[in-house]
Amino acid sequence: MIVILRENPDQQQLNHLTNWLKEQDISVHRTEGVHQTILGLVGDTSHVDIDRIRQMSIVESVKRVQEPFKNANRKFHPLDTEIRVGSALIGDGSLTVIAGPCSVESEEQIITIAESVKKSGAKLLRGGAFKPRTSPYAFQGLRDEGLKLLLEAKKVTGLPVVSEIMDLSHLDLFADVDVIQVGARNMQNFELLKQLGKSNKPILLKRGLANTYWELLMSAEYILASGNEKVILCERGIRTFETYVRNTLDITAIPALKTLSHLPVVIDPSHAAGVSTFVLPLSMAAVAAGADGLIIEVHNDPPHALCDGLQSLTMQEFDKTMNRLIPLKATCGKIY
């Protein structure tokens, strides 16, 4: 961390700052310029509250050199984290595909889809029970009942299941869910993250629509710092000025997050694109850029889906997509 001081800093305040840093095991090196004094802070600065320094009247600005996250940081954990879920090992260089409908709608629907995507090569089944919808008038998911049906599909097919949690009070309902998803709108719901950090389940943490890589990793840090090491990062499109597609898939998130962190990275092409015709090219791009997995929406009857039908593949389309992705992955191999 670099602290740039204003001209002629008050000596007492400067001592106060230096001592406060030393108490945190940070040593302070000083460079005197004509107009400016620069302090170089050396040590583990990830726990230092940068705002506390920034607001001092002797300080002009503070710049981080080191990332503010430690548990999620590849520098301190050079080896890839690998997370076992059912027959899948996420993060070992292979490709794990998670597939299923936006919403669980009925027992028949979820079982039909589960069986089909399993046959096509999906390793996990996704299905929404609690649905975060912009409008209070839109379908809100089958909730408890939806989770029960999803678990029924798990029993029938043997596929582990992923579902989104929307509130801490629902946590007990997720006892048999294999991977708990935190949605983009809850990426900074810190009370939720802290509790999930006490769980031993893998957490699929989606990047918020306007959150940076550092912020995503700080949210992962909440979970990791509370004791749960099984975090899967998920990029699902960010909000930009472009309105032709629902969101802008940030493909650079793959090499960036792989560089910054040891956690696995999964891509959600369905929510980014918002239309089913773009799911194939975006999935291809994600695999070629080295994603550890994909989470793809598949529906048995997209035009009548209760939610997000526009972006859902049919089961036939999903099968064709897998037939493109498997040889692609074989050609690409392990990238990071």
Add this chain to the structure above:
Amino acid sequence: MIVILRENPDQQQLNHLTNWLKEQDISVHRTEGVHQTILGLVGDTSHVDIDRIRQMSIVESVKRVQEPFKNANRKFHPLDTEIRVGSALIGDGSLTVIAGPCSVESEEQIITIAESVKKSGAKLLRGGAFKPRTSPYAFQGLRDEGLKLLLEAKKVTGLPVVSEIMDLSHLDLFADVDVIQVGARNMQNFELLKQLGKSNKPILLKRGLANTYWELLMSAEYILASGNEKVILCERGIRTFETYVRNTLDITAIPALKTLSHLPVVIDPSHAAGVSTFVLPLSMAAVAAGADGLIIEVHNDPPHALCDGLQSLTMQEFDKTMNRLIPLKATCGKIY
């Protein structure tokens, strides 16, 4: 709502769509072009699930003409909503200033600040107890204890208090808080919004960092539709490409939200600017553009604040700011 159909739409699907709309009391008018058929939907379309239409294979695109919110919509509620809190009437054309520290830190601190801002003309006291922090290593607020101290300051000064809720499970602790704040990161925490809709307390709903006016009003709609009519909208800066300031204050939110909705609009210049020196000009701008209120961070000792000291005014600076804002408001008068 306008539905543009693809060429040669399947007649059965078209009948299905038309009937589904009629069941929702929407009448359908049809325009035939050479290459396109356009359906004009007439009636209350705010409850129509636009995604359900968009995903039909006969549909090329759907465009909303009418806003998707009804309770928050000025078209259906032309008169301004006025919300009484203590001696303040928010939304009646006057200016209500809410002031106080980012975080409650001690009894002495909160009472000192409360007495001072009251004297300067603030009508409500703000103070954070539960603090949403990007880093798990940053100060997280005094939590329950902080709320107690805030209520102590309320008792001493008579100022009504505003504090942020971070999780539904804390709701009971807010029984004596006058205005419950929903922070930017929780603007789309829909489970929380639904529960607050069952409360009878005013809700200060902050716009998310990357949420549109429509989305903010849809979140307000969650509260209103659940029965609580006392929603105060708050603009606190949005995330843009500009990094010189923490966030970009969207001053146009004032005329835009006043046009779209009947709810009061409050501006938070402190979080937008991120530095105390910009709080005065941004406050001046907000008042001149017709804001119903301001929420300003004030601290007795900003350089030693446990949180956000950089953007906090001292009590003296706040007093000077008020001395500029009061004559400004008198000159501007009621704008909307």
Add this chain to the structure above:
Amino acid sequence: MIVILRENPDQQQLNHLTNWLKEQDISVHRTEGVHQTILGLVGDTSHVDIDRIRQMSIVESVKRVQEPFKNANRKFHPLDTEIRVGSALIGDGSLTVIAGPCSVESEEQIITIAESVKKSGAKLLRGGAFKPRTSPYAFQGLRDEGLKLLLEAKKVTGLPVVSEIMDLSHLDLFADVDVIQVGARNMQNFELLKQLGKSNKPILLKRGLANTYWELLMSAEYILASGNEKVILCERGIRTFETYVRNTLDITAIPALKTLSHLPVVIDPSHAAGVSTFVLPLSMAAVAAGADGLIIEVHNDPPHALCDGLQSLTMQEFDKTMNRLIPLKATCGKIY
């Protein structure tokens, strides 16, 4: 185009609008709602000035159904445009790689790089002579002299060359340049676009940092409408809130532009990433998503490059990159 009228529109203005549209061969279909009248405009609306309608006092809003570009529109030109440059055919489903340094620096430098990238499989040589730099104090390129050296490298290697034009007054200097590049900052330099439309050279048109697909295609339309059909679209990263990388590569631009237009799409991973280590994964992603080409910065000595060395591959790295891209392209085949 859909025009939504205000309640009780003035009949005379309405006739005025209808007649003005009929003069442009647009027929008008009317839908009467309880509160609203909707006009459906049928015909070729790409030439209709939408602002002229929007500003009428009887009009509440106008929404385009059809894209505002015609020459660039796939709907009217369903077949892919293929552009021949030297031995490359850009847009026929193959992959064309353009490579070379950010700036031409010396004869030895440009010839060394040209020979090396040719051997590795590049089909065109890039090299900047006129450099748009944010700072007036940064290296501005060798200008005329740089172009001469680039053409020397063309003579020696036989590779066709691509270089950026910064002002109309330099046009004569580009007589022997094979492809003229319009940089991101000049994407809406309409006087320049009009003149390039009178040229018969292929134009590599880079998307502006904050321009939409429609705007890029409208800029292409300026060139096409002036008579030059050889436009190559180039995505080079957009500006978002994320600051970890220089720009955010918008990979969805590939399927989106391929859907909207018949023009070839080339990706510039170097400028998007800003660092050389991300060039490989982003190139892989672009090829897998179906890009017609790549434009990659390569330098013989990146640490001493006069410009953009950080993002330049060494000649060895470029060779390795090509060795990954060629089998990848073979596996992916033609995507659109």
Add this chain to the structure above:
Amino acid sequence: MIVILRENPDQQQLNHLTNWLKEQDISVHRTEGVHQTILGLVGDTSHVDIDRIRQMSIVESVKRVQEPFKNANRKFHPLDTEIRVGSALIGDGSLTVIAGPCSVESEEQIITIAESVKKSGAKLLRGGAFKPRTSPYAFQGLRDEGLKLLLEAKKVTGLPVVSEIMDLSHLDLFADVDVIQVGARNMQNFELLKQLGKSNKPILLKRGLANTYWELLMSAEYILASGNEKVILCERGIRTFETYVRNTLDITAIPALKTLSHLPVVIDPSHAAGVSTFVLPLSMAAVAAGADGLIIEVHNDPPHALCDGLQSLTMQEFDKTMNRLIPLKATCGKIY
């Protein structure tokens, strides 16, 4: 400037860097940490090419402490720049209003408007002759003829005139224009900026839709460094994710640019809002935040304007607006 080195930097490269900096009169101070070496660069770093350092293999990252512009920097020019145009002195703490139509359309039109806005208190007349339009099919301005008519209105009313230049080749036509405007799309047309730096006319430099404060000031620096000190900065709305308004007016640009620079700051509420009803509140906000001027679109017949009628005030509305702004300015006084 702070340079963070990688672990175990090559000593020869480090000497190379240090010597290269010393040649530019920059002294280098070194801080050794356990894992990192930090160099503090002291001296005038505005001319140092940061990319040249960043790309060295021994360098991990570089961070600017000092702004990269010098002529435009308030630190080196603490006093406000004041620019005289006719009876207006822009930048002295007073409010200068520039008004007129988007496009000059006819002699009668421009003279009618000029006389009216003069009477209402405008000090300069604006009028577009060369119009940058997204679509090649939209009205492109009267060009040479438009400039002649604008100068005719100057002769009749005595108001100095402002008009936008779109290409260097038109420069001679602007000989009698008082203030030359550089539009948002040309903010980084560096060849144009260099030439305008050789002119002695005031330049109204509009901020690009997605350009930062630093970039705007670097573009101003191009003009200033070429010898022309009369630059007026103009904020006209930036591009964000919000689509309800055309652009998001960045009101913080006023205090930010006033802090960073000594140049006057003018606000364009018309282009930001895109609708005439928002022009008053945004103008009020700009004045209260301390803008040196406003540039407002006024038309004698907005519904029939050839361009941007939607955002144009009528002459009556402009008169009413001035009647609100004058007392507001009197109350606010000099802010910076």
